[in-house]
Amino acid sequence: MDSILRILALTRKELLAVLKDPRSRMSLLIPSVVQALVFGYAATYDLNHVQYAVLDQDRSAASRQLLAGFDGSGVFERIADLQRPSEVAAAVDARRALLVVGINQDFERRLLSGQSADVQLIADGRNSNTAGTAMGYANSIVQRFNIAWRADHGLAAPPVQIVDRAWYNPNLETRWFMIPGMIGTLTLLQTMMLTSMSVAREREQGTFDQLLVTPFRPFEIMAGKALPSMFVGTIQATGVLLVAQLWFRIPFAGSYLTLYAGLLLFLLAAIGIGLLLSAVAATMQQAMLYSMLLILPFSLLSGLTTPLSNMPTVLQYFTAVNPLRYAIDITRRVYLEGIGLDLLVSDLWPLALLAALTLSAASWMFSNRIR
Secondary structure: OHHHHHHHHHHHHHHHHHHOOHHHHHHHHHHHHHHHHHHHHHOOOOOOOEEEEEEEOOOOHHHHHHHHHHHOOOOEEEEEEOOOOHHHHHHHHOOOOOEEEEEOOOHHHHHHOOOOOOEEEEEOOOOHHHHHHHHHHHHHHHHHHHHHHHHHHOOOOOOOOOOOOOOOOOOOOHHHHHHHHHHHHHHHHHHHHHHHHHHHHHHHHOOHHHHHOOOOOHHHHHHHHHHHHHHHHHHHHHHHHHHHHHHOOOOOOOOHHHHHHHHHHHHHHHHHHHHHHHHHOOOHHHHHHHHHHHHHHHHHOOOOOOOHHHOOHHHHHHHHHOHHHHHHHHHHHHHHHOOOHHHOHHHHHHHHHHHHHHHHHHHHHHHHHHO
């Protein structure tokens, strides 16, 4: 009981040290919420405002029906109706239109006679990713037109019909994929920085020697440093979770108990790494530098933006010691798929092992530094 009371007293002292400064209070929650909003709007591979031009040389009911699919999609915005083929190059070169839809003069006649009719899609290839995505959207609109035309005119259906269906993200919105992953990423950033600088701050302020003459034992000091970081990390994760649900309206399919159980293991591993850095660093500047050196590789090798399976085999082995890899997998699977703890064992036991190893190493190094 005396040990628990000492740990709680040190925890209170650490929280007061962080919360007494108004700027520190603002930096704990506001940056994570702002970054979640920024990533939700900016870090997206979806297109929702594609400017396109039309070269309709047929001007028939069939061509208008096809173009209505573009105009009513909510993705394409018609900025010009071209009169001559020579105007196509000018529209693309001036970046006025990302895509030009060209319809030949005999478009409707060929369709009514049962023949195939061509629709030209001319895209600005200077941004290949954007152009490829826009052409994919355009192809889907043309396919829907073909299905509707066959049904309205009694034509034979194609021998093979393709029906697209996306599980867990019906509209294929990048935001649904990105924001749940940001729960672990932003939490790691703030938690590791806060933990790694805790002991370094004591040394710079000259209060570390005072802490050593108190009845606190090394593991109690470590626990007192870790608990505030866990509390702050949980609050930050909750803030990003609320942004995902209340602002972006991303439906939560899983259990909050399962999500927070995985996040607590992840926080233990992140705090263990932070305490390990704190035991090594002599100043706050060194602690911040060491943290940034780890945070960037952790983010790149986490699967946040690119699948781990696309990485070289050697790098995939390195991701095994990255706690953010498991946290992102947990948050996405619980948030979107709604799975339980029994299916997360492959992510939970590596986090538990990382937490045990890093906390043990930090305790050993911390004890040596004290002696």
